[in-house]
Amino acid sequence: MRIYGDLGSGNCLKVKYAADVLGLAYEWVPIDIMRGESRTPEFLARNITGQVPVIELADGRCLGQSNAIIRFLARGSALLPDDAFLQAKVDEWLFWEQNAHEFFVAGARFQVVYLGRSVDQVDRLRIDRGNEALDMMEKVLGSADYFVGKTLTIADIALLPYTRMAGDGGFDLSIRPNLSAWIKRCEDVLGLGAY
Numbered sequence: 450m451r452i453y454g455d456l457g458s459g460n461c462l463k464v465k466y467a468a469d470v471l472g473l474a475y476e477w478v479p480i481d482i483m484r485g486e487s488r489t490p491e492f493l494a495r496n497i498t499g500q501v502p503v504i505e506l507a508d509g510r511c512l513g514q515s516n517a518i519i520r521f522l523a524r525g526s527a528l529l530p531d532d533a534f535l536q537a538k539v540d541e542w543l544f545w546e547q548n549a550h551e552f553f554v555a556g557a558r559f560q561v562v563y564l565g566r567s568v569d570q571v572d573r574l575r576i577d578r579g580n581e582a583l584d585m586m587e588k589v590l591g592s593a594d595y596f597v598g599k600t601l602t603i604a605d606i607a608l609l610p611y612t613r614m615a616g617d618g619g620f621d622l623s624i625r626p627n628l629s630a631w632i633k634r635c636e637d638v639l640g641l642g643a644y
């Protein structure tokens with residue numbers, strides 16, 4: 450398998466974390482989105498959206514969308530429970546991450562890290578809605594170690610990268626102890642150092 454990605458992108462890191470913890474063999478193909486490498490004809494043939502991450506299987510089939518990819522990689526493993534209802538609970542978080550978390554938390558970080566804005570210049574909407582999302586996670590983690598069940602699943606892997614990098618976009622993790630403890634818990638399971 451090949452993974453086309455950018456190691457600065459949380460969406461791509463989800464795929465790396467899942468593949469690494471599952472012990473899957475892959476070749477990482479670096480794509481620099483700021484230099485237009487995700488918009489070349491070759492790349493667009495792999496993913497019409499022009500976005501990373503994308504995986505390419507040995508038979509040439511390609512799959513985009515980070516959460517679709519980690520769901521595909523995790524099938525049959527402890528990262529995706531067998532039980533249909535628990536799988537749907539995982540999906541519930543995967544959809545929420547894209548709809549109510551990534552656009553705001555990752556979007557704020559993109560404006561700072563990739564566009565070079567100061568934290569004060571980040572769109573207010575991204576900051577306000579990002580804080581709402583982080584507050585909700587903080588509340589959930591007040592009574593749970595992980596988002597679904599009692600062990601790490603792809604729901605955690607989907608939420609982890611942009612949450613642990615949220616400080617880059619101006620969000621304050623130090624005021625959210627449950628979230629900080631969950632980040633450390635996930636980092637330990639995934640064998641990651643602190644961000």
Ligand SMILES: N[C@@H](CCC(=O)N[C@@H](CS)C(=O)NCC(=O)O)C(=O)O
Nearest residue numbers: 458460482499500501502514515516
């Ligand atoms: N919903 C997509 C979002 C992917 C995405 O936004 N990728 C960004 C990097 S984080 C990208 O490739 N941007 C380059 C572009 O749009 O040209 C996913 O979860 O994979």
